[in-house]
Amino acid sequence: MTTRRGQRQGRGRAGRKRRRTTWKPVAVCGAALLLQLMLIWPVLRPYVAGALVLGVLGSVAWWLWHTDRAVRGRDRAWRREDAVRAGHRTLAEVDVMTGTAFEELVAALCRRDGCTEVRRVGGAGDNGADVVGRLPDGRSMIIQCKRYAPSRTVASRDLRDLLGSRVHFGADVAICVTTARFSRPAQTFAAGNGIGTVHRDHVGLWNSGAALESLLGVSGAGQGDNRHRVRWKKTYG
Template identity: 60%
Template structure:
């Protein structure tokens, strides 16, 4: 009995089976009969599929481009972090300005451009901080044994007024004199000395450096170590300026 039931089920299944090409022929026949009514829907469906495919391709391309850009920025940040201050000391003034501009861009600053050169009005880099405020940057690549004088900070304040900027930033490879720090604190200048520049170059962000601005340049022990490491600044005759220019060391 069981064998007979299995045989009947197989015969019914064969009776219901559609030939391999029957479904396709039936679909084409229905399409041909009702084409005048459904062609609009078919065209719309094809258009939607085409637009969807194009959108997916654009999305995928954008993801790939953004991914390559992020990887390039990550590698550039790693390379910058490995750059030593000794290498920075060996840069020309223009290269140092380019480095400062690159660090600003790395930290999310916008519209950053280098303006240093003849007639720069004391400004080397201008841009916009991540919070939207405009900034003007003065870059001084001096020998570590040198000291930034107060008049140089006042020159930067003049540039801030000239360019109509919100924030003034002074970046140097050395330290600020006591009188220069007084000008910094009284006028809200962001002073990035050699120590802070090392932190910035190694990955600290510019906004984080602004948070510790004016906190000092170390105690007497730190200053003694500084003089031991870099030597004591040679005394200058009153009114004689420090060496200033692209190749000043």
């Protein structure tokens, strides 16, 4: 029994000696490396400083890139939400817009449909054009906006003025957009002179997602038969 205990104690002392012996070379090597680093530090210092500067610049560049992505993402999300809100806009909301706001709406819908160089030019001295730009196929266009009460009609004299504006601007296409209807003489004049007419029903379709060019394809087809006009008068007076 005593012999086993003595053997265990002997083995414990031997283990402690070995552990102490193992740490000594490590300490010596560490001291040597530290001394060597102190000796070559003047040579390494510019490289270390350069690495630190590059690290800082890299961190700043990454932060700017990450921030730019976040801002662009929020902007895209806002534009998608705005497009959804615009698509859900009702004609009743359009009816209470100011003339300027209606022109801005028309310009925004043109941009949505791929028109380029679109800008609102309505106001004093607009020479009969409220919005100008180019259709997706490259043709130049001018648009006259008439935010009228639904019970009103656009007269043929308004379209004669628009025809003169097309000549003045040298535009390929002239379009009249209204929240009302076109009178029969106005519709006949537009069809005979190649003027696009977007009446109230078409504005509703356009605002809900129909493309402008698809509306221009049916603008010369009139505004329904007599029954349609009767329903219109019952609805709007």
